[in-house]
Amino acid sequence: xxxxxxxxxxxxxxxxxxxxxxxxxxxxxxxxxxxxxxxxxxxxxxxxxxxxxxxxxxxxxxxxxxxxxxxxxxxxxxxxxxxxxxxxxxxxxxxxxxxxxxxxxxxxxxxxxxxxxxxxxxxxxxxxxxxxxxxxxxxxxxxxxxxxxxxxxxxxxxxxxxxxxxxxxxxxxxxxxxxxxxxxxxxxxxxxxxxxxxxxxxxxxxxxxxxxxxxxxxxxxxxxxxxxxxxxxxxxxxxxxxxxxxxxxxxxxxxxxxxxxxxxxxxxxxxxxxxxxxxxxxxxxxxxxxxxxxxxxxxxxxxxxxxxxxxxxxxxxxxxxxxxxxxxxxxxxxxxxxxxxxxxxxxxxxxxxxxxxxxxxxxxxx
Numbered sequence: 001x002x003x004x005x006x007x008x009x010x011x012x013x014x015x016x017x018x019x020x021x022x023x024x025x026x027x028x029x030x031x032x033x034x035x036x037x038x039x040x041x042x043x044x045x046x047x048x049x050x051x052x053x054x055x056x057x058x059x060x061x062x063x064x065x066x067x068x069x070x071x072x073x074x075x076x077x078x079x080x081x082x083x084x085x086x087x088x089x090x091x092x093x094x095x096x097x098x099x100x101x102x103x104x105x106x107x108x109x110x111x112x113x114x115x116x117x118x119x120x121x122x123x124x125x126x127x128x129x130x131x132x133x134x135x136x137x138x139x140x141x142x143x144x145x146x147x148x149x150x151x152x153x154x155x156x157x158x159x160x161x162x163x164x165x166x167x168x169x170x171x172x173x174x175x176x177x178x179x180x181x182x183x184x185x186x187x188x189x190x191x192x193x194x195x196x197x198x199x200x201x202x203x204x205x206x207x208x209x210x211x212x213x214x215x216x217x218x219x220x221x222x223x224x225x226x227x228x229x230x231x232x233x234x235x236x237x238x239x240x241x242x243x244x245x246x247x248x249x250x251x252x253x254x255x256x257x258x259x260x261x262x263x264x265x266x267x268x269x270x271x272x273x274x275x276x277x278x279x280x281x282x283x284x285x286x287x288x289x290x291x292x293x294x295x296x297x298x299x300x301x302x303x304x305x306x307x308x309x310x311x312x313x314x315x316x317x318x319x320x321x322x323x324x325x326x327x328x329x330x331x332x333x334x335x336x337x338x339x340x341x342x343x344x345x346x347x348x349x350x351x352x353x354x355x356x357x358x359x360x361x362x363x364x365x366x
Contacts, residue, residue, distance in 0.1 A: 017057040018065050034237040036082040092236050093203040100204035100350030130164035140165045176217040176261040178254040182272035183222045184245040194320055198271045199238045201350050206232045219257050223250030244278035244288050251304040266313050267360045273320040276301045305336035315339040316356045
């Protein structure tokens with residue numbers, strides 16, 4: 001199974017046979033980049049080894065139920081083949097959200113906040129004295145009544161203007177985020193699957209923004225020899241290619257997208273595991289060098305990082321690598337942009353991205 005390993009299947013109590021298999025099948029679809037036939041083959045292998053089904057409910061019964069419930073459609077390009085439906089794509093994004101950001105379910109609702117307090121629309125825990133023009137719904141009545149009791153006593157209880165305390169509010173802001181994903185060949189080198197966690201994070205982030213921050217905008221850019229935009233619905237199908245790493249092309253496209261955005265808050269997240277190794281020349285040819293850090297490629301990439309800084313576009317780099325010379329490059333890149341960098345494991349990638357997404361959103365909007 002192309003180097004993937006599966007631990008012994010543990011029965012999920014309380015779930016129907018369909019729901020138990022659905023969880024496994026959606027995970028397999030993510031690993032196979034939406035290839036239903038390959039995912040079914042893997043599911044049958046897992047069934048042979050771990051006995052996921054019974055005589056009463058077989059893999060074929062499961063597939064028929066998937067089609068009946070709208071998870072799979074007939075693939076017009078494959079005679080007799082199956083393809084994911086829009087419903088499956090949404091389920092995979094939601095699963096990614098639950099896997100990556102599941103801990104957020106207990107956090108407070110609302111949009112991102114700025115660091116400046118004032119007459120906004122997001123309540124904080126800070127209090128201040130009443131000022132002319134404050135709204136009635138901002139009054140902290142418990143604290144104000146306590147002040148009145150302290151200032152005037154119980155016998156002559158009254159509530160004066162000087163007793164009133166106001167709950168501070170913060171302005172909500174909107175952000176345009178470009179998420180850059182490295183799809184060069186190194187993302188699957190040496191039997192380590194780095195692209196699946198990366199696209200899970202992208203799907204989770206897209207689902208998070210659509211549900212929790214609907215006014216925000218997320219654009220997704222992939223980069224190999226070249227760079228291009230993809231839509232959210234393309235994420236489950238994302239695959240690496242026989243590409244080098246043209247980080248400069250990804251940055252140029254990301255910055256072009258952000259220049260055209262009307263949001264005042266802009267940021268770039270970049271997930272990569274390797275050094276920049278490719279540039280596209282003015283005549284359309286490619287300059288490539290996979291050996292070490294090529295000065296010509298590095299200088300171009302660092303210059304773009306500096307240009308992003310001047311345009312007030314912070315770049316947060318999530319480097320899935322530990323090589324010392326790569327870390328040195330990332331340090332130089334981060335210094336040029338005055339951005340941030342995380343050297344992260346694949347397991348912790350989602351936590352880091354969410355933490356920085358929240359942090360970078362706390363900007364002044366006025």
